[in-house]
Amino acid sequence: MEPWVSLASSIPTSSTKKRIRIFRNEIPSILLNSEMSSDSASQLVDLIFTTLYIYDDRGSRKAVDDLIIKSLSEVVFMKTFAAALVQVMDKQLKVQSHVGCSRLMSWSCILLCKTQFISASKNAFSRVSAAQASLLQISIQGSSHERRACKKAFIHSFLESPDIFNLYMEELKGGRISYKNCPEMLCVMLDFSTSKPSLFDQWKPVYLDMYVQSMLKRNPELVLESIGVLLRHVNLDLSKYAVEILSVVLSQARHADEGRRVAALDIVKCLSQKSSNPDAAESMFGSVKSIIGGV
DSSP states (O other): OHHHHHHHHHTTOSOHHHHHHIIIIIHHHHHHTSOOOHHHHHHHHHHHHHTTTTOOSHHHHHHHHHHHHHHTTSHHHHHHHHHHHHHHHHHHHHHTOOTTHHHHHHHHHHHHHHSSHHHHOHHHHHHHHHHHHHHHHHHTTSOHHHHHHHHHHHHHHHHHOTTHHHHHHHHHHTTSSOTTTOHHHHHHHHHHHTTSHHHHHHHHHHHHHHIIIIIHHHOHHHHHHHHHHHHHHOOSOOHHHHHHHHHHHHHHHTOSSHHHHHHHHHHHHHHHHSOOOHHHHHHHHHHHHHHHTTO
């Protein structure tokens, strides 16, 4: 117990060199001389989470992450770390703070990609993935750096473990992740899959259903750009979606914000190019004409 207590007082140091030494040398030295017990796993997890809001340099964070990855090979640590991670993520969501979102996202992705956590518990994956969706949504409130870091960590998991993309999509499709309340995750996944033709083709009907039937009506300002991306990439006759999409998009085409107007008109353009139904085309022409005329 004494070595852990001594280390706990050293964790908050502002010295990057000391931080790196603690996680690359001192802690591994303690672990090397004893088996990982539930008590030592708990002590180690506490030290790791102490760094969450205070380690802000790349070197220190990498030292912590490397130790997490190494320690996850121990089942007792994996279970303890996962339990603490879910608890802290839940607290983060309650206070709706964007501070620390990217670190929690990174750690949760490490847990999912570097261990057998997913195969061990389907329900646990559902809980973690839903929390990740909320983290992505909250990160929008933060700086552009925080948002990019959170998004980058999430996307990196697709590269680390390609099969995990489909697992997330199944969670979204099944409603276990609320894409209505957390549209950012779906936007990120759509953006990623457009660079992978086979992946996009596999899920494009689901994307259309989610965006057109739910998200466009609920949060049009948040998903206009993503819908434009989706419609540009689908090789389908969009006639059956035209009226439903236009009913929402046209109000955005008259919006005071230029960005919304441009995105909305881009969607109308895609619909006109990919709709074979003459009635739909005529309706779109009349709508665009009324916009130009200021009606």
